[in-house]
Amino acid sequence: MMMIMDVGSLIAVVALGLVSLSFWWFILRVRCHKKTSSGLPPPPEIPGLPVLGNLLQLKEKKPYRTFTKWAEKYGPVYSIKTGSTKLVVLNSNDAAKEAMVTRFSSISTRKLSNAIKILTNDKNIVAMTDYGEFHKMVKRHILTSTLGPNAQKRHRVHRDTMMNIISEQLQYYVKKDPNGAVNLRQLFQRELFGLALKQVLGKEVESLYVEELGTTLSRQEILEILVIEPMKGAIEVDWRDFLPYLKWIPNRTFKINIQRMYFRRQSVMTALIKEQKERISRGEEINCYLDYLLNEAKSLSEQQVLMLLWEAIIESSDTTLVTTEWAMYELAKDPQRQDRLYQDIRNVCGNEKVAEEKLCELPYLSAVFHETLRKYSPAPIVPLRYVHEDTEVGGYHIPAGTEIAINIFGCNMDKKQWENPEDWKPERFIDDKYDLMDLHKTMAFGAGKRVCAGALQAILISCTAIGRLVQEFEWSLHHGEQDNVDTLGLTTHKLHPMKAKIKPRN
Numbered sequence: 001m002m003m004i005m006d007v008g009s010l011i012a013v014v015a016l017g018l019v020s021l022s023f024w025w026f027i028l029r030v031r032c033h034k035k036t037s038s039g040l041p042p043p044p045e046i047p048g049l050p051v052l053g054n055l056l057q058l059k060e061k062k063p064y065r066t067f068t069k070w071a072e073k074y075g076p077v078y079s080i081k082t083g084s085t086k087l088v089v090l091n092s093n094d095a096a097k098e099a100m101v102t103r104f105s106s107i108s109t110r111k112l113s114n115a116i117k118i119l120t121n122d123k124n125i126v127a128m129t130d131y132g133e134f135h136k137m138v139k140r141h142i143l144t145s146t147l148g149p150n151a152q153k154r155h156r157v158h159r160d161t162m163m164n165i166i167s168e169q170l171q172y173y174v175k176k177d178p179n180g181a182v183n184l185r186q187l188f189q190r191e192l193f194g195l196a197l198k199q200v201l202g203k204e205v206e207s208l209y210v211e212e213l214g215t216t217l218s219r220q221e222i223l224e225i226l227v228i229e230p231m232k233g234a235i236e237v238d239w240r241d242f243l244p245y246l247k248w249i250p251n252r253t254f255k256i257n258i259q260r261m262y263f264r265r266q267s268v269m270t271a272l273i274k275e276q277k278e279r280i281s282r283g284e285e286i287n288c289y290l291d292y293l294l295n296e297a298k299s300l301s302e303q304q305v306l307m308l309l310w311e312a313i314i315e316s317s318d319t320t321l322v323t324t325e326w327a328m329y330e331l332a333k334d335p336q337r338q339d340r341l342y343q344d345i346r347n348v349c350g351n352e353k354v355a356e357e358k359l360c361e362l363p364y365l366s367a368v369f370h371e372t373l374r375k376y377s378p379a380p381i382v383p384l385r386y387v388h389e390d391t392e393v394g395g396y397h398i399p400a401g402t403e404i405a406i407n408i409f410g411c412n413m414d415k416k417q418w419e420n421p422e423d424w425k426p427e428r429f430i431d432d433k434y435d436l437m438d439l440h441k442t443m444a445f446g447a448g449k450r451v452c453a454g455a456l457q458a459i460l461i462s463c464t465a466i467g468r469l470v471q472e473f474e475w476s477l478h479h480g481e482q483d484n485v486d487t488l489g490l491t492t493h494k495l496h497p498m499k500a501k502i503k504p505r506n
């Protein structure tokens with residue numbers, strides 16, 4: 001009886017609380033619709049619940065799709081509430097560019113989720129740090145040593161080796177089992193990870209003894225710890241992100257999970273760096289990011305160096321894979337377009353293998369790559385930006401303290417910009433009515449001062465890979481693969497790896 005009484009009064013208190021919250025929420029909404037100090041109106045608000053705001057409408061982990069649906073009803077710029085945080089969502093090219101370029105000086109910082117804050121050691125990587133002196137310095141380092149045009153020329157040999165290994169492995173698979181299905185992701189991910197290790201540490205690693213973990217890890221286990229686990233960790237939700245005034249309530253499962261990832265990543269990176277420092281002390285210098293940072297960036301702490309090296313490994317190993325796999329999925333599904341690409345390659349390359357210097361002569365290949373970026377942007381939402389001084393976007397007033405989500409996926413599904421945006425149609429980039437600049441219209445690499453540092457590497461690897469895979473094999477989807485298009489994760493991985501049948505062309 002006592003128990004029932006308690007529950008009854010609890011319900012009454014909660015109900016009263018909700019009624020009064022709803023009242024204040026209503027008053028606030030009405031106030032928000034008034035003009036602001038700048039004279040501009042605030043963006044329209046998506047109706048939600050008191051306290052939780054729109055959180056329950058975003059339960060599934062694909063907010064970019066929900067944002068896009070809302071844009072159809074409420075227009076390209078609107079605001080939502082994720083708990084106590086106000087988030088303005090931008091779904092049009094004009095608004096996105098305005099935020100990334102014209103208004104950048106007011107929107108150049110980030111507020112990170114608890115998971116990303118821990119995993120990035122509190123903004124200690126290029127992609128997550130606030131814009132400022134540190135950002136400029138570390139971006140310069142990664143471009144000079146690894147990702148800029150001259151550095152990419154120096155690392156060319158690693159990319160060519162990688163492509164030859166992938167091609168040989170595929171030949172081997174078909175010989176062994178001509179009717180079997182190949183899992184391109186598994187092979188490509190392994191080799192891309194190897195390339196990242198060579199660029200970053202100077203050497204590939206087949207196994208590694210990690211003192212803190214008391215065990216020897218295989219290359220696959222190292223990949224899991226450095227890339228796959230943190231990618232999953234980055235989208236772990238800590239409900240305290242949305243209700244920071246409740247941060248005093250512990251969230252043990254979340255904390256244990258992320259701290260375990262952090263510890264394992266830290267231990268593996270420390271062991272990898274130790275091995276390479278021993279190499280350097282033997283007098284063996286290699287052209288790689290680690291050697292560069294030790295020589296040229298003496299002001300950085302050991303932990304900062306570790307974080308920057310890890311960043312280059314994780315970023316090299318994921319997004320390029322996502323794009324290449326989706327492109328091959330679309331081509332395997334579409335024999336006519338695959339044939340068009342094959343004929344183009346034959347005309348330009350003859351019996352020579354597709355190589356980087358031929359890419360500029362293969363506009364259809366470039367169109368395939370950019371159309372894949374458009375339909376399957378690996379980063380569908382640009383990492384959230386934070387408004388640190390009052391500003392405006394799309395003709396709306398955006399007060400300091402607001403977060404900004406640039407929904408690249410939404411921009412690329414905008415019917416005003418793209419004809420039948422749901423269709424994968426590379427021709428849209430080469431038909432007469434489009435011009436070359438349209439390639440940048442997808443904004444898949446971001447824009448402005450925070451534009452992706454690895455765009456050149458991603459283009460070189462992905463385009464050469466797609467070109468060679470189509471030049472050397474005929475691709476078709478394995479039975480049942482047609483509708484297998486769901487996505488997963490921080491970057492839009494195909495939910496299930498593509499299973500394809502391949503037939504050598506010669």
Ligand code: HEM
Nearest residue numbers: 126127315316319320378379444445446450452453454458
């Ligand atoms: C298809 C492949 C890729 C796509 C679509 C992509 C996309 C993006 C996007 C959208 C951003 C955020 C821009 C912003 O915050 O405004 C970004 C930043 C960044 N990306 Fe990429 N990326 C790709 C490949 C790579 C690769 C291969 C690397 C390096 C190994 C890389 C390194 C970086 C870095 C360092 C930043 C931070 C730049 C800054 O904050 O100034 N990316 N990328």
